[in-house]
Amino acid sequence: MSKKIGHRTCKAIIEIGRFMVKKTVVLGLCLTGSMGTAIAEVVGDSIASEQLKEVIVVGNSARQRIGNTRLGSERLEMSKIMQVPAFGGEADIIRSITLLPGVRSERDGGGGFEVRGGNAYQNLVLLDGISLYNPAHVMGIFSTFNENALGGATLHKGPLPAMYGNATSSVLETTLAPGDMEKYHCSATIGILVAKIMAEGPIVKDKLSFAVNARRSYVDAFLKMIPQYSSTVMNFYDVSAKLRYRISSDYLLDGSFFISRDNMAVADLMGMYWGNLGGSLNWTAMKGDNLSFKTTVALTHFNPKMGADIMDMNETMWTYIHNYSLNEKINCRIAEGQGLEFGLRSELLKVKSAEWELMASREREIRSLWENSAWTEYSGSFAEKFDVTAGLRLNVSSTLSQSRFHKLQTTSQTTDQSDDGKTYIEVEPRINLKYDITHLHNVKAGFGVSTQNLHAIRSSATSFPFDRYALTSATVKPERSQQYGIGYSGMTGNGAFDWSVESYYRTIDNVYDYKDGKSSFSDIMIENIILGGRGRSYGAEFMFRKNTGRLTGWVSYTISRTETKIPGINDDRWYNATNDRCHDFSLTAIYRLTDRWNLSSSWIFMSGQPLTAPDVKYEIGGETCYYYSKRNAYMAPPTHRLDLSAKYTHIGKHLTYEWAFGIYNTYCRYNPYVVYFEDDSSKPSGTRAVLHAMYGLVPSVSYTLKF
Numbered sequence: 001m002s003k004k005i006g007h008r009t010c011k012a013i014i015e016i017g018r019f020m021v022k023k024t025v026v027l028g029l030c031l032t033g034s035m036g037t038a039i040a041e042v043v044g045d046s047i048a049s050e051q052l053k054e055v056i057v058v059g060n061s062a063r064q065r066i067g068n069t070r071l072g073s074e075r076l077e078m079s080k081i082m083q084v085p086a087f088g089g090e091a092d093i094i095r096s097i098t099l100l101p102g103v104r105s106e107r108d109g110g111g112g113f114e115v116r117g118g119n120a121y122q123n124l125v126l127l128d129g130i131s132l133y134n135p136a137h138v139m140g141i142f143s144t145f146n147e148n149a150l151g152g153a154t155l156h157k158g159p160l161p162a163m164y165g166n167a168t169s170s171v172l173e174t175t176l177a178p179g180d181m182e183k184y185h186c187s188a189t190i191g192i193l194v195a196k197i198m199a200e201g202p203i204v205k206d207k208l209s210f211a212v213n214a215r216r217s218y219v220d221a222f223l224k225m226i227p228q229y230s231s232t233v234m235n236f237y238d239v240s241a242k243l244r245y246r247i248s249s250d251y252l253l254d255g256s257f258f259i260s261r262d263n264m265a266v267a268d269l270m271g272m273y274w275g276n277l278g279g280s281l282n283w284t285a286m287k288g289d290n291l292s293f294k295t296t297v298a299l300t301h302f303n304p305k306m307g308a309d310i311m312d313m314n315e316t317m318w319t320y321i322h323n324y325s326l327n328e329k330i331n332c333r334i335a336e337g338q339g340l341e342f343g344l345r346s347e348l349l350k351v352k353s354a355e356w357e358l359m360a361s362r363e364r365e366i367r368s369l370w371e372n373s374a375w376t377e378y379s380g381s382f383a384e385k386f387d388v389t390a391g392l393r394l395n396v397s398s399t400l401s402q403s404r405f406h407k408l409q410t411t412s413q414t415t416d417q418s419d420d421g422k423t424y425i426e427v428e429p430r431i432n433l434k435y436d437i438t439h440l441h442n443v444k445a446g447f448g449v450s451t452q453n454l455h456a457i458r459s460s461a462t463s464f465p466f467d468r469y470a471l472t473s474a475t476v477k478p479e480r481s482q483q484y485g486i487g488y489s490g491m492t493g494n495g496a497f498d499w500s501v502e503s504y505y506r507t508i509d510n511v512y513d514y515k516d517g518k519s520s521f522s523d524i525m526i527e528n529i530i531l532g533g534r535g536r537s538y539g540a541e542f543m544f545r546k547n548t549g550r551l552t553g554w555v556s557y558t559i560s561r562t563e564t565k566i567p568g569i570n571d572d573r574w575y576n577a578t579n580d581r582c583h584d585f586s587l588t589a590i591y592r593l594t595d596r597w598n599l600s601s602s603w604i605f606m607s608g609q610p611l612t613a614p615d616v617k618y619e620i621g622g623e624t625c626y627y628y629s630k631r632n633a634y635m636a637p638p639t640h641r642l643d644l645s646a647k648y649t650h651i652g653k654h655l656t657y658e659w660a661f662g663i664y665n666t667y668c669r670y671n672p673y674v675v676y677f678e679d680d681s682s683k684p685s686g687t688r689a690v691l692h693a694m695y696g697l698v699p700s701v702s703y704t705l706k707f
Contacts (some may be wrong), residue, residue, distance in 0.1 A: 013486045018466065027349035030618065032623045036601035048534040062491045062547050064673055068377065069387040069434045071485045072102070072116075072158025072502060082147060083590050083600050085643035087660055088192055090702075093153055093174070094143035095138060101504070101541035101556040101587045102157055103170075104606055106579070111138060114579050115157045116504055117537025117562035118169025121456035121467060122479070125172045128242070128256035129296040130278035130325050134304065137236040144260050148187065148198045149213040149240045151177030158485050158504070159430045159448025162377040162391025163329060163343055168481035168508060176256050178244040179209035190701030191660075193219050207246055214239045233265040246654040254282040271316075274304035290597070296327040305591055306520075314356075317520065319469055321454070322350040330651070342376040351471040353526050363524040367471040368400040369453055377430075385436045393428040397453050399473050410524060412574040422474040425452045441490040444502075447634065456514050457520075457530055458578060468520040470512065475527045477510040496548045503540040511535040513566055519694075533566030535577060560584070576610040578632060583607045596649055603642045609633035611675055636675050636691070642666040656706040660698075668697040 081096040098105045098113055106112050112120025112134065125132045127145075135144035156164070156171040164171045177200075184201030195214035216237045225234045238260035245253040258278045265271035280298035287293070300323040307316035312407075325668035329343040348370050355364035377391030400406060401421035425643065430448040438444065444450055455476065456467040472478045487502035510532050514522075518529040539560025546552050562580040566571065584606050591599045618625055645662040670693035680688040 003579055033104050034649040038152070041576040041704070046276060062495040062545070065498060065500075066442065066489050066491050069389050069444070070136050070156065070158060070161070070432045072485055072504075073154065073156045074100070076155060078147075078150065078152065078335045080590070083564070083598060083645075083647070084588060085600050085602050085645035085664070090142050090191075091147040092143045093147065093150065094514050095146045097155055097172070099554075099556060099588050099602060099604070100155070101558045101584075102504075102560075103155070104558075104584045115170035116483070116506055116539070117535075117560060117577070117579070118481075118506075119456065119458075119579055121454065121469075122167060122169035122452060122481075123172060124167035124170070125174075127174050127240075127258055128176050128254065128283060129280040129298040129325075129327065129682050130256065130258060131298070131300045131325070132258075132278065133300070133321055134274055137238070137260070137278075140235070142194070142217070144238060145174060146196060146213045146215050146238060146240060148196065149176055149211070149242075151175045154209050157504075159432055159446040159483060160450055161389075162375040162393045162430055163341065165345070165393060165395055165428070166347070166371070166454065168450050168479050176242040177211060177240055178254070179211035179248070181244075187704060187706040187707070189702055189704040192222075193217055194701050194702075198585050203243075208567075209244050210241070212239075212241045215370045233263050233271070236260065236262040250286040252284045254280075254284075256280045257284070257287060271562070272301070272304065273306075277301045277303075290332075292331045294327075294329045294331075296329075297325070298520055299324045300329075305431065317468070318321050318355040320352045322348075322351075324348045324630075333664070338378075338380040339575070340376070340378055343374070345371075345373045345375075347371045347373075349471060351454070353470055353668045354468060354520070354524055356521065356524075362409065362410045364407070365524050365526065367473060368401055368406060369550045370473050371397045371453060387434040387436075388432065390431045391429075393430070394414065395426040395428060395451055396423065397426070397472060397478060398423045399471075408525065408587045424472065424478055426478060426480065440493060441488070444485075444487045446483075446485045450483075452481075452482050454480065457512055457514060457526075468526065470526045470530070473527070476512065476530075477532065479508060479510050481506060481508040484569060494548075497544070497546055499538065499542075499544045502541055503538075505538045508537075511564055511566065513564065513569060513631075516569060516631075516707075531566050531568045533564060533569070535562070535564045537562040537577075550592045550698050551589065553587070555588075556586050558584040575630070576632040578610060580632075582608045597646070598649075599644075599646050601642065603640070605640040608638045608640060609672065610634070611636055613689065614677055614687055635674040639669075639671040641669055641671065653707060658704040658706075660702045660704070662701075664698040664700065665696060670696060 021241075048621045068074070068598055076093065076097065081093055082091045084096045084099065086090070094113055095105070101178040102116050104114055106114060106120055113123065114120055120134075125135045125586055134219055137143070137144060153172065153174040155175075157169075160167065160171055167371070179200035179202070179262040181202050182205060185199070187198045189196045194215060194217045196213065198211075198213045200211040201209065202389045204551055214237070215306050217235050219234045220232060223234065238258070247253060257379060258276065258277065261275035263273050276297065280296060280299040283295045300321070302321040302323075303318075304320070305318050325345065325347040327343065329341065332340045334340050350366070350368045350370065353365040353367065355362065357363075359592045370564060373393060373395045374644045375391060377389060379389040381387050398421050408485050428449040428451060430446075430450075432444065432446040434442055434444045453472040455470040455472075457470060459465050467651045483504060483506040485502060485504040487500060489498070489500040491498035510531050511534055512530045515529055522529045537560060539558055542558075543554060545554040559582065561582065562577040563574045564577045565575070569575070584604075586602060587605045588602045589600065593599055612628050613634040641661070641664075643664050644666055645660065647661070649657045672691050673694035674692040675689055677687050677689050
């Protein structure tokens with residue numbers, strides 16, 4: 001067998017509308033030859049549902065999916081996530097949920113996920129109560145979540161539970177797995193791109209346990225060996241830890257810690273550096289069988305740095321988001337099949353919208369907001385066919401104007417803003433209804449209102465994933481989303497197959513975008529460069545699953561539209577939102593070849609991303625200037641990709657080892673990562689679009705030892 005592995009830079013000319021495109025791959029590996037592939041034994045799914053007296057193992061069967069009252073909510077199957085093809089052999093919860101209908105990745109190399117027409121920043125991502133921002137490593141190659149550390153995950157993409165706020169699109173709630181209270185366990189994995197270790201066990205048997213996970217990449221160590229990539233920086237690390245103290249059968253205390261850091265730069269073109277530092281304490285108490293209390297204290301520090309040297313723009317920007325929260329939740333069972341939940345939350349947000357240096361002078365803007373919420377939610381069943389969850393959330397947000405909370409520093413002077421204090425009161429009703437046609441078929445309907453005080457604005461003149469954050473103020477109002485949905489789900493009698501269809505219509509007020517001709521670096525005062533309006537998104541989602549046999553998997557398809565209308569932009573007309581993707585299709589298959597070998601594959605297709613292209617160019621003082629008449633009127637090429645993986649698992653008496661093999665982007669499709677415009681040297685009066693792909697074909701292999 002002959003085999004050749006190496007890097008290459010590929011260039012091609014394609015068309016976007018009427019523009020010629022030069023296409024360059026930023027990172028690619030090419031493999032020729034043939035390799036035998038395979039993957040591991042399917043193990044029973046387990047999701048740790050946190051209880052005080054024991055850890056309950058819950059199988060996410062077809063009947064549980066069908067029986068869920070909430071429209072668009074799903075508890076994720078961790079065993080399936082472990083088997084979905086992944087970049088570098090790393091199982092990835094974010095990449096896995098993008099294979100579900102209504103959920104998609106931002107792009108190849110994009111770190112976030114988008115739900116039902118929302119942007120990535122409109123998702124609330126929680127880890128044991130810790131809010132995480134931009135939960136991805138190395139521009140989406142890996143997610144922030146180390147699969148060894150996770151105990152469970154639930155995604156809400158329809159009307160949200162009343163306990164969640166500060167999200168207008170979706171909530172991804174995850175938990176760290178606690179350590180074993182009786183035995184010690186360790187594992188170590190080494191692969192082409194990443195190495196990781198895990199350790200867990202009792203500190204005091206049956207009382208106090210620990211679990212620690214750490215991961216480090218070394219992608220750029222290989223890139224430095226290749227001259228054309230020697231200036232590329234691409235590395236990350238993350239560490240998570242959890243202590244669990246079982247005080248008694250009725251009292252439990254969890255302490256969680258998480259830190260991650262990313263460094264990513266493509267030659268002299270652009271650079272992004274970011275990280276999350278967070279911690280939480282969770283105190284849970286049971287009072288009999290009908291009453292429980294949970295208190296959560298959490299903090300997060302998110303510190304990104306972004307820079308670009310392109311299109312006559314050479315700027316570097318520092319930002320941060322600091323989040324401090326206190327949450328109290330009370331659950332009460334008032335009768336058989338009837339439950340009531342209520343709670344309180346207080347949260348302080350401090351956001352540095354931007355900080356940069358201009359001609360040796362520093363400018364920065366820092367804002368703060370205090371948010372207090374109260375909620376209640378009822379859930380119950382009636383007449384054996386009707387199920388309902390109905391909740392109400394009251395949210396009071398106050399912008400803080402004292403100098404310690406709000407500071408504006410410009411090149412001319414430093415100003416303490418004292419006249420912009422404002423309080424917003426939002427009422428957010430939410431309801432889900434389910435009617436069982438038979439025990440195998442049902443229909444659902446839902447409605448929900450949610451608000452959000454953190455805004456992220458992204459330029460559409462290029463497709464760079466640069467966000468500038470804005471906090472609700474006297475001028476910038478909270479985003480307010482209303483979502484309506486209806487759905488049908490069914491299954492076969494033995495649960496071998498299940499399917500679902502859901503449709504939704506979502507409106508959102510106070511959506512912000514840059515004024516024509518403005519970008520992140522145009523003004524330190526973000527209110528001076530943005531305008532507010534409204535958005536809408538609507539679509540239909542289709543899902544079909546096969547759950548039994550050697551071959552399992554699912555097919556999902558979403559057709560949707562997402563549009564924005566902001567006075568003063570695009571002649572006050574509706575235009576395609578930056579995250580509008582009309583078609584999103586995925587096919588996932590998992591095949592159990594033998595008791596030790598499993599195979600898996602996934603294929604995705606997404607319509608091209610809208611972008612704003614110049615209509616006219618002209619010169620002023622020898623420099624080229626562009627004129628844009630329409631917002632997001634052009635489309636980048638579509639994204640599609642085939643991933644394959646295989647795993648071999650050997651379970652011994654004392655040791656278990658695994659070999660994992662993978663091919664990411666099997667047919668080496670160069671999908672768009674960055675698109676921008678430049679002069680066409682072959683046509684002095686012309687303009688061409690330059691497309692940069694993040695990576696081509698990437699093979700991987702990893703070895704894991706568990707004991």
